[in-house]
Amino acid sequence: MDMPIKPPHVSAYRHAHPTTEPAAGSAAAGELVGQLTHEDVDRARDRWQVARARLKERSSRLFGGFGVLWLLIGPGVLVFLGENDAPSMLSYSATGARFGIGFFVPFVILTFLVGFVVQEMTVRLGAVTHRGHAELIFDRFGRFWGFFAMSDLVLGNFLTLVTEFIGVRAGLGFFGIRPDIAVGGSLLIVLAAIATGRYWTWERITMGLAIFNGLFVPAALLAHPDWHAVGHALLTWTPLPTGSHYDILVLILADVGATVTPWMLFFQQSAVVDKGMQPRDIKAGRFDTMLGVILASAFAIAAILATTPLFHHGISAGDFQGAQFAEALEPWIGHIGASLFALGIFEAGIVAAITISTSSAYAFGEVLQTGHSLNRPIREAWPFYLTLLGSASTAAALVLIPRFPLEFVVLTVNVIAVLAMPPALAFLLLLVNDREVMGEYVNGTWANIAGVAVTILLVIAGIGFGLATVFPKWLGG
Amino acid sequence: MAGRVNGACARRENICAENRNSRRNGEAPIPNERELAAETAEQLNLKDPGVVLSLLEADQVVAAKRQSRFGPRELSVGIRILLWGLRIYVVVMLVLVAISVFRAVGAAH
Numbered sequence: 363m364d365m366p367i368k369p370p371h372v373s374a375y376r377h378a379h380p381t382t383e384p385a386a387g388s389a390a391a392g393e394l395v396g397q398l399t400h401e402d403v404d405r406a407r408d409r410w411q412v413a414r415a416r417l418k419e420r421s422s423r424l425f426g427g428f429g430v431l432w433l434l435i436g437p438g439v440l441v442f443l444g445e446n447d448a449p450s451m452l453s454y455s456a457t458g459a460r461f462g463i464g465f466f467v468p469f470v471i472l473t474f475l476v477g478f479v480v481q482e483m484t485v486r487l488g489a490v491t492h493r494g495h496a497e498l499i500f501d502r503f504g505r506f507w508g509f510f511a512m513s514d515l516v517l518g519n520f521l522t523l524v525t526e527f528i529g530v531r532a533g534l535g536f537f538g539i540r541p542d543i544a545v546g547g548s549l550l551i552v553l554a555a556i557a558t559g560r561y562w563t564w565e566r567i568t569m570g571l572a573i574f575n576g577l578f579v580p581a582a583l584l585a586h587p588d589w590h591a592v593g594h595a596l597l598t599w600t601p602l603p604t605g606s607h608y609d610i611l612v613l614i615l616a617d618v619g620a621t622v623t624p625w626m627l628f629f630q631q632s633a634v635v636d637k638g639m640q641p642r643d644i645k646a647g648r649f650d651t652m653l654g655v656i657l658a659s660a661f662a663i664a665a666i667l668a669t670t671p672l673f674h675h676g677i678s679a680g681d682f683q684g685a686q687f688a689e690a691l692e693p694w695i696g697h698i699g700a701s702l703f704a705l706g707i708f709e710a711g712i713v714a715a716i717t718i719s720t721s722s723a724y725a726f727g728e729v730l731q732t733g734h735s736l737n738r739p740i741r742e743a744w745p746f747y748l749t750l751l752g753s754a755s756t757a758a759a760l761v762l763i764p765r766f767p768l769e770f771v772v773l774t775v776n777v778i779a780v781l782a783m784p785p786a787l788a789f790l791l792l793l794v795n796d797r798e799v800m801g802e803y804v805n806g807t808w809a810n811i812a813g814v815a816v817t818i819l820l821v822i823a824g825i826g827f828g829l830a831t832v833f834p835k836w837l838g839g
Numbered sequence: 840m841a842g843r844v845n846g847a848c849a850r851r852e853n854i855c856a857e858n859r860n861s862r863r864n865g866e867a868p869i870p871n872e873r874e875l876a877a878e879t880a881e882q883l884n885l886k887d888p889g890v891v892l893s894l895l896e897a898d899q900v901v902a903a904k905r906q907s908r909f910g911p912r913e914l915s916v917g918i919r920i921l922l923w924g925l926r927i928y929v930v931v932m933l934v935l936v937a938i939s940v941f942r943a944v945g946a947a948h
């Protein structure tokens with residue numbers, strides 16, 4: 363069964379939108395029989411599990427539906443909990459420490475809802491075309507634009523990966539673990555997750571790790587937040603942040619960059635394809651994405667609430683990294699609370715290191731047209747696994763270099779993510795409105811209005827940042 | 840078709856009715872007999888290529904994807920202007936980010 367597939371040979375460009383007919387009934391079925399790969403077989407096994415769960419759903423609507431959802435959740439939860447990464451959680455922590463409970467609590471929820479609008483489009487793209495985001499951009503826009511999109515992704519992903527290992531180092535540093543052991547151990551976890559050679563197992567292991575993002579919730583409860591103030595902030599978006607307008611703008615950009623970034627588009631679409639989702643699974647994909655939004659926004663707000671004691675006691679957290687936040691919080695949330703916070707930062711770093719390096723590997727595999735699936739054994743897709751481990755290892759190694767400007771990277775990463783987002787959104791919107799690609803699954807009017815509005819807002823925010831950088835006195839920077 | 844098929848025909852009516860509803864919502868394709876048989880089999884024999892192909896969509900098989908790709912789309916003047924505008928925006932912004940970070944790092948030291 364695991365016969366090597368033929369060398370890349372494009373026999374025809376397809377201009378009609380993809381067919382959703384079973385492969386067994388297609389004209390090429392006879393030819394495909396001899397070319398099935400390990401990836402196809404694993405994916406068929408996953409599809410069979412889903413089909414069986416659907417049969418149970420028909421006999422028991424209450425619990426059967428849960429079985430289908432359990433099988434189909436994954437990419438959406440992972441993309442949002444993966445994006446609650448070390449720099450994002452530090453951005454939320456800095457927000458709580460700087461401004462307390464107020465405008466930023468509902469604002470963070472809004473950014474996650476924006477994230478849902480955008481990520482839902484990738485679910486449809488992946489389920490309908492069975493192609494990754496990078497592959498579609500190269501196919502439809504050509505190599506010139508494809509390489510531009512990839513350069514944004516590569517730069518953003520690599521810088522973000524470095525910050526994940528900074529988070530790992532800082533989180534475990536709270537417990538006195540040496541940086542080389544912390545970073546080396548984390549690399550082993552990344553290796554263990556991919557060594558299974560099975561998308562399904564990788565997804566479940568990573569989701570199991572990702573749920574520990576919830577450690578910020580008990581840390582927040584130990585900070586005894588003022589729930590009345592939280593309710594007031596959610597309803598009125600006040601009190602508004604005060605102080606340097608430049609600092610506020612950077613924090614707004616960092617919080618937006620903590621929820622909508624280019625790697626998320628590439629990752630979720632490729633994960634949907636690797637999971638084998640089909641158009642009939644789009645509803646479940648939406649549920650998965652919304653579940654990710656709910657969990658991630660709850661944990662993000664928990665990080666804000668956990669650090670509000672620093673705001674109330676007037677402690678400046680401007681230059682804090684992960685472990686310093688935990689140490690500073692210890693007098694108010696206790697050693698257990700501070701430990702949970704530090705573990706949360708470690709978890710955020712390790713899960714994002716797994717998902718972001720996988721996102722890079724998917725994109726490279728799609729562009730190079732080599733095997734790019736976690737269902738492939740290493741011998742069949744070594745460039746894919748090499749990219750994954752290579753990017754993670756290089757980022758990890760940089761963190762261990764003495765006097766490497768870590769501060770530089772942390773400051774930059776979320777802002778770059780926001781600035782690189784408008785072109786990524788433009789490609790996404792063009793693809794998801796492309797009837798030759800999507801057929802009847804093209805965007806509706808409201809999705810387009812929301813997508814264009816988000817793109818324009820991100821451009822305006824970016825231009826505001828640019829003006830504030832060139833003319834800092836305008837915003838009191 | 841390998842694998843024991845259990846109750847596929849009995850369930851077919853329900854499945855088809857559900858698919859008609861789903862298609863109305865623009866979601867699910869209609870499975871054919873072969874696909875239904877594979878999906879409802881109690882045991883799965885993935886050594887049979889027919890079973891594998893029955894469970895996957897035509898466009899989902901790796902070899903099929905390689906042989907048939909989406910062709911390049913026509914880029915209108917408007918789209919070219921949009922893409923170039925956003926590209927220039929990103930480059931300018933990256934320069935500004937570099938300036939602001941050097942300032943911040945310089946101020947910190």
